[in-house]
Amino acid sequence: MRWKIAALAAATACLVVAAVGVLVHLWTAHDIRSRADMQVFNGVYSAMDVYRRTGTPADGAELDPADLPAALRHPTDGNRHTAYDGRVDADANAGPTMWAGQRTGGPGSRVLAVRVNMSNDFHTLRQLDVTMAVASLAALAAAAPLAVYGAGLLARRLRRVSETAGRISAGDLDARTGPTKGRDEVADIAATVDLMADSLGQRLRTERQFTADVAHELRTPVGGLLAAVDLLPPGETEDLLRARVRDLRGLVEDLLEISRLDAGAERPVRARVPLGAVVSEAVTRTGLDTEVTVAGVISGEVIDGEADAAWTVETDPRRLERIVSNLVVNAHRHGDTPVRVTVEDRTVVVRDHGPGFPKDLLLHGPRRFHTGATERGSGHGLGLTIALGQSRLLGAELRLDNAPDGGAVATLRLPD
Incomplete structure (x- = not known):
């Protein structure tokens, strides 16, 4: 049971770690994209202001770049728009990229675009994932022995109660679990088992005492009945009564023998x-x-x-x-x-x-x-x-x- 509890605790810890890791990853990725979206949105605003004043794109701004996402190539109005490009170019160390674009004039005019390369941010995110995984494994390795130890303490207390119940079922009515540490369900079970043993012992002692009392009280009258039967004239009635009285005497002797066995008064002569x-x-x-x-x-x-x-x-x-x-x-x-x-x-x-x-x-x-x-x-x-x-x-x-x-x-x- 100890290993089952420890395994359950470890599995629960793994699920919690995995859930926290996924939530942190998703939240961080969303934050990276939100900050990049805001950066390019404000960047295209500044670049458009420079372009309208000077007629040339500002640093970092481009006119109709070749790799502009399709969603920004033909905007239907003159407002600023953003788009996410998840393509990655490992050779150029580029991508994923967040784009923002706006037409420089009316319909059909060129599109002024600004991009932000998020490769460094996502690289940091991957490092964060690895760090969390390593930290989670280390924490799990440290927590597993503690879980085994804690489960062992619980298992020992349950085993003690189980041993007591086994001794009671085997006939040892004096077996008791005794006081247990803590005020939890195990302590309640131990107290209940002890209470059950007390009640069972009292009932059995009452039954044994009743058996002994009945046997002792009947022994003398039965002996008198047997003597009285001997005074009857021979015949079928006398034989029938004698047989029934002898059966009754045998029952009384059996009860006396059981009462002596219950009381531990019998000793073998080997x-x-x-x-x-x-x-x-x-x-x-x-x-x-x-x-x-x-x-x-x-x-x-x-x-x-x-x-x-x-x-x-x-x-x-x-x-x-x-x-x-x-x-x-x-x-x-x-x-x-x-x-x-x-x-x-x-x-x-x-x-x-x-x-x-x-x-x-x-x-x-x-x-x-x-x-x-x-x-x-x-x-x-x-x-x-x-x-x-x-x-x-x-x-x-x-x-x-x-x-x-x-x-x-x-x-x-x-x-x-």
Whole structure:
């Protein structure tokens, strides 16, 4: 941006210099011709006075000169007339020339003419043009670094605001531009970004506090409901109520987990574990029909005797299981079978064959209580939110994409 601003300033300066140069040239040329016109007009008056008194032309005056312009050869009256002759004779160092003529008597009489050679004046004009061009180039050469420097100052201030906005969009709600120099539009933008960050942070803190309060307040009543269901006589009604209460308890536990992640109260307990085994165990616990492929192992069978497929990683196995189970449950709930889980090196890929992730989710990331699209089915939008939060806690990267041939793809990369 700095170079664009400097180039724009240089182009503007060039246009101004060119416009001033053209105006000065035209005005000076017009002044030269006006002064020459006045000089020859007065000169022919004096020459005519001398001619009438002496009968001979005065110095500088001529009678019917051969190179007299056609406009003055046959004047229709006895008044003084002027004419401009732009012809240039380089050998004689003559021209352009301003002429003035007047008949010495009545119609058909000879014409007394006076000329003024303007070659010296126009030579001075050309020198003035060259001088202005050189001075303009020198001024432009001096102004260009200043323009680059000034544009750099503006670009740095804008870059600072841009970096702050980028940090806020990445989740750093404490990022602020702070006070900036000057009272211009850039300072207004910086203040607006900081105000937006304050407002957004306050709204998110309010939302997180509300989530935590709701989860804590519901935990005890839900526990009581579950205990009460156990007292019901066995039957279809008891099974239905038990399933609904367990769903409600799962929702409350998810909300509590999200509130702890938001508050930064969670701490991973790391251990070195076999990645393939942990992922397979997490998939098994979901109870869903899912195909698991570990590098060199398919459905639990070793291929070509590759026993080194069980790579170990240092991570929190409980949180890793939580991430994988949430991704698998999300794939079955919102996608379509077959659902496949692939483990290779430090990467876990969960793929379904449903409609894929909605564009809004891919653009803004998972959001609580927001599934993104009706074709993704019902849900609270908490599974992916928890998976993303636990991934960040482990220092892992969770990327959500859609496969070219259809279906959602969630890729988890654990750190080295």
